[in-house]
Ligand code: IPM
């Protein structure tokens with residue numbers, strides 16, 4: 001029997017509702033496959049600000065360092081939205097990504113054929129969509145300094161800094177090429193090299209890495225054009241590598257291909273050990289959705305798919321990951337829907353009911 005320590009960080013809004021289902025999924029996997037998942041839970045985000053005055057406690061970061069993996073819900077909400085506040089819920093997430101060195105954010109975007117009608121795009125555009133976005137996660141404009149308010153010529157002004165060094169770019173490029181080899185062998189590197197110096201360095205370094213992977217096809221696409229092509233011809237993309245900010249924006253856009261933000265998981269990984277496993281942080285790409293928080297209607301499927309990624313990447317449990325993914329697909333295939341993916345006139349299940357439906361299929 002394998003044992004794993006999983007730190008649960010539910011956060012705010014719908015975070016706690018969906019994270020509770022993540023715990024149930026781990027219990028169900030443990031029961032079916034004979035593993036022991038020991039879960040513990042800590043406050044992060046707005047909930048942690050309210051309790052302790054900061055978005056994450058140092059001891060929570062230490063607990064994350066000791067754990068095999070972290071399952072994250074979502075953070076933020078109107079209560080903590082004041083742009084002048086010095087403490088913000090999102091700081092907890094950035095601190096954790098940075099402290100754990102989780103530089104690779106994997107965001108798979110696939111369209112379940114049964115959900116094609118939930119998308120606002122035409123079915124023929126969506127057929128065959130299978131994209132893996134690798135977003136650089138611990139550098140770029142998210143972490144560049146200075147980041148501050150200034151007074152320039154007597155006016156309020158503000159500065160953000162975008163910095164990348166060659167190593168930060170090269171490791172993303174290597175990962176992109178390596179993962180493309182197990183897929184359709186195509187990498188699209190997204191930048192803004194016609195304007196930004198960081199993007200010109202990005203392109204240069206990706207080109208330097210490229211000769212090591214002669215079997216993989218590479219194209220460079222400017223981010224504005226990439227935003228357009230994602231909607232016009234999404235099925236042409238295989239692996240996309242890009243910087244922190246561009247990846248943030250493009251993956252929200254890409255989630256609409258899948259019908260709902262509520263469907264997409266993400267894995268944030270750092271160094272991978274020799275056994276192929278590594279500590280990771282797993283979070284749905286949806287946010288805290290304050291408008292529906294506490295109502296029991298949030299879609300738990302992104303959290304289930306996150307749990308599957310956790311099993312795969314941090315626990316080395318591929319069969320277990322596939323079983324959970326298959327249970328999610330089976331529930332969707334059987335026509336079960338939460339409100340965000342229900343079509344006109346289709347009945348919508350609540351969070352618990354949808355989760356139950358998946359777990360029944362997992363057990364069965
Ligand atoms: C995401 C989110 C975060 C980000 C926020 C909550 C800090 O939008 O994971 O995509 O911008 O990285």
Ligand code: MG
Nearest residue numbers: 248249252285
């Ligand atoms: Mg985002």
